[in-house]
Amino acid sequence: MVENRPFGNILAHLILIAGVLVIVFPVYMAFVASTWDPATIANGKLGLLPGPYLVENYSRILFEGTGRTTRAHVDVMLLNSFVSAMIIATGKIAISLISSYAIVYFRFPLRMVAFWLIFLTLMFPVEVRIYPTYKIVADLGLLDTYAGLSVPLIASATATLLFRQFFMTVPDELLEAAKIDAAGPLRFFKDVLLPLSRTNIAALFVILFIYGWNQYLWPLLITTRDDMQTVVIGIKKIVTVQDALTEWQLAMATAILAMLPPVLVVVVMQKLFVKGLVETEK
Amino acid sequence: MASVLLDRVFKTYPGGFTAVKGVSFAVPDGGFCVLVGPSGCGKSTLLRMIAGLETISDGAISIGDRVVNKVEPMDRDIAMVFQNYALYPHMSVYDNMAYGLRNLKTPEPEIRARVSEAAKILELDDDMLKRKPRQLSGGQRQRVAMGRAIVRKPAVFLFDEPLSNLDAKLRVQMRIEIRKLQRRLKTTSIYVTHDQLEAMTLADMLVVMNAGRVEQVGAPLELYERPASVFVAGFLGSPPMNFLDGIVEKPGRVRLTGGGELAYDAAHFGPPLGAEVKAGVRPERVTFSNDGSGLPFALELVEELGLGQLVHGRVAGGDFTVALPASHNAPSGEAQHLAIPADAVHLFDTKTGARL
Numbered sequence: 001m002v003e004n005r006p007f008g009n010i011l012a013h014l015i016l017i018a019g020v021l022v023i024v025f026p027v028y029m030a031f032v033a034s035t036w037d038p039a040t041i042a043n044g045k046l047g048l049l050p051g052p053y054l055v056e057n058y059s060r061i062l063f064e065g066t067g068r069t070t071r072a073h074v075d076v077m078l079l080n081s082f083v084s085a086m087i088i089a090t091g092k093i094a095i096s097l098i099s100s101y102a103i104v105y106f107r108f109p110l111r112m113v114a115f116w117l118i119f120l121t122l123m124f125p126v127e128v129r130i131y132p133t134y135k136i137v138a139d140l141g142l143l144d145t146y147a148g149l150s151v152p153l154i155a156s157a158t159a160t161l162l163f164r165q166f167f168m169t170v171p172d173e174l175l176e177a178a179k180i181d182a183a184g185p186l187r188f189f190k191d192v193l194l195p196l197s198r199t200n201i202a203a204l205f206v207i208l209f210i211y212g213w214n215q216y217l218w219p220l221l222i223t224t225r226d227d228m229q230t231v232v233i234g235i236k237k238i239v240t241v242q243d244a245l246t247e248w249q250l251a252m253a254t255a256i257l258a259m260l261p262p263v264l265v266v267v268v269m270q271k272l273f274v275k276g277l278v279e280t281e282k
Numbered sequence: 283m284a285s286v287l288l289d290r291v292f293k294t295y296p297g298g299f300t301a302v303k304g305v306s307f308a309v310p311d312g313g314f315c316v317l318v319g320p321s322g323c324g325k326s327t328l329l330r331m332i333a334g335l336e337t338i339s340d341g342a343i344s345i346g347d348r349v350v351n352k353v354e355p356m357d358r359d360i361a362m363v364f365q366n367y368a369l370y371p372h373m374s375v376y377d378n379m380a381y382g383l384r385n386l387k388t389p390e391p392e393i394r395a396r397v398s399e400a401a402k403i404l405e406l407d408d409d410m411l412k413r414k415p416r417q418l419s420g421g422q423r424q425r426v427a428m429g430r431a432i433v434r435k436p437a438v439f440l441f442d443e444p445l446s447n448l449d450a451k452l453r454v455q456m457r458i459e460i461r462k463l464q465r466r467l468k469t470t471s472i473y474v475t476h477d478q479l480e481a482m483t484l485a486d487m488l489v490v491m492n493a494g495r496v497e498q499v500g501a502p503l504e505l506y507e508r509p510a511s512v513f514v515a516g517f518l519g520s521p522p523m524n525f526l527d528g529i530v531e532k533p534g535r536v537r538l539t540g541g542g543e544l545a546y547d548a549a550h551f552g553p554p555l556g557a558e559v560k561a562g563v564r565p566e567r568v569t570f571s572n573d574g575s576g577l578p579f580a581l582e583l584v585e586e587l588g589l590g591q592l593v594h595g596r597v598a599g600g601d602f603t604v605a606l607p608a609s610h611n612a613p614s615g616e617a618q619h620l621a622i623p624a625d626a627v628h629l630f631d632t633k634t635g636a637r638l
Contacts, residue, residue, distance in 0.1 A: 171366065171368065173364045173365075173366055173367075173368035174368055174370065176333075176335050176355075176362070176364070176368065177362070177364060177368040177369075177370075177430075178370075179334075179335065179354075179355045179356060180333065180334075180355045180356060180360065180361060180362050180382070181356070181381050181382035181385055181430075182356035182382055182385040182386050183356075183381070183382075183385050187385060191370075191381070192370055192372075195372040195373075196371065196372055198372075
């Protein structure tokens with residue numbers, strides 16, 4: 001349908017601009033705060049323009065550490081967050097691809113039981129099973145390791161379900177053609193199913209990377225060493241101080257830095273992400 | 283090159299439904315066999331059993347002189363063309379055709395040679411080989427699907443309603459191409475269709491199936507001229523054969539239940555006197571008589587085909603169609619009389635449907 005209604009267009013744009021402002025303004029304020037000194041912020045004299053402390057603040061959190069509460073540098077935290085988010089995202093995708101392949105394409109005893117068990121775990125988020133999971137991870141000696149940060153979060157019912165639904169829409173004839181073309185199960189998976197799931201994988205990767213990046217409770221529990229902290233925990237620690245002025249400029253600078261990798265992932269994968277959500281290539 | 287032999291083949295699904303009930307026939311080496319029947323008659327299931335995509339509940343299927351009941355599809359030396367083409371959507375046309383060969387570890391120069399040979403036969407140019415299936419039209423996709431089968435140089439081609447997704451004009455064209463291709467390659471082929479016209483034109487050997495059983499096997503014309511049952515008689519031919527119920531009164535004569543008499547060739551049919559029969563008459567074997575003799579025909583509708591005319595009406599209380607060639611003028615007036623030659627009449631047992 002082709003419409004030409006200038007008023008409607010203007011209205012739509014006004015609403016969109018308002019929406020963008022609502023989202024962007026707080027981020028901008030965080031950036032402004034990260035360029036001032038603590039006294040200005042504490043006195044409520046923070047204006048709308050960036051201050052003169054940009055280089056100082058950022059170089060301090062990156063190279064000197066964040067001072068009183070978190071001794072680690074922010075770049076270490078960023079690296080920790082990045083590694084665990086990557087392990088979580090790729091691990092989740094790999095495991096759910098394999099498990100949904102098994103559930104959709106193979107007839108084995110208790111297949112539906114396995115499926116429903118996976119489905120049931122949807123109802124048990126990390127928070128519910130946090131104590132037993134902590135116990136297991138601690139007994140395995142995985143506290144303060146990347147494995148401990150990521151492995152317990154890898155099992156994913158959502159991604160398994162998503163791939164299952166996708167695999168079920170792949171026409172059976174493709175499998176049959178592959179069988180006649182002398183492709184075994186592994187070949188079919190690698191040569192046909194994986195390339196067809198490309199956009200789905202990309203969309204999931206974006207979602208899961210952000211999920212992993214934003215983890216709070218779990219890293220808080222299992223990391224005690226400063227050099228294993230993730231950046232989300234770092235921000236929290238900078239903010240909570242006793243008997244002193246909170247160094248908001250450092251907290252905001254860390255927050256800005258913490259925001260960049262997920263934004264980068266979204267921007268880079270945007271095209272594939274949208275494609276993965278709206279269209280399937282079959 | 284191989285013959286295909288089916289020996290009392292059964293297919294029973296886990297739910298207890300039997301889709302194929304004891305089918306036996308043999309396709310000679312290089313033959314073009316068409317399985318035809320209405321949907322649900324088990325023809326596709328049978329083809330998939332030959333391909334190895336369905337297990338065989340009972341009986342044996344042999345390709346060449348090897349029983350293949352337990353052989354994987356890839357080891358059966360077959361290639362299959364699917365109804366919806368089943369091309370790999372993410373691969374180029376070239377890769378689609380090369381995929382099977384690559385899996386069989388064929389050396390790359392040989393793959394290239396075979397694909398370009400197949401592409402030449404199917405008139406696919408180099409530019410097309412680089413495209414993805416979704417950038418092709420239906421007819422082109424069908425060609426690629428056939429190319430994928432050809433490059434394998436299999437002993438048997440299997441076609442599962444390959445033309446039913448194409449429009450009518452393209453279907454006729456591809457039908458001719460498939461036939462030419464098979465003549466040229468001389469590869470044993472088994473082709474499934476529900477379109478009796480496609481079946482008649484393609485087959486060396488026609489297998490008419492109904493409800494999981496084989497109704498009749500033979501050359502297309504033989505089946506057309508001497509159908510073994512009411513089902514085959516009614517299935518082959520368009521417009522279909524007309525049927526009239528009656529009782530054999532004396533040798534060579536049937537008294538129709540709805541009134542009137544019909545002569546048949548007593549040399550070919552020997553029904554017992556007093557038997558209840560179905561008399562079948564092909565629409566194109568009937569003409570209208572000018573002198574008012576013959577069976578009364580109440581004209582209802584004339585369809586103009588260009589190539590000829592179809593005259594629909596009622597005879598002895600049943601529907602009846604007459605096909606006239608273009609040179610004839612359609613009769614005017616409702617009340618007509620039919621001239622039905624005795625040798626045009628087929629007799630079938632009313633109860634069993636078998637030819638008498």
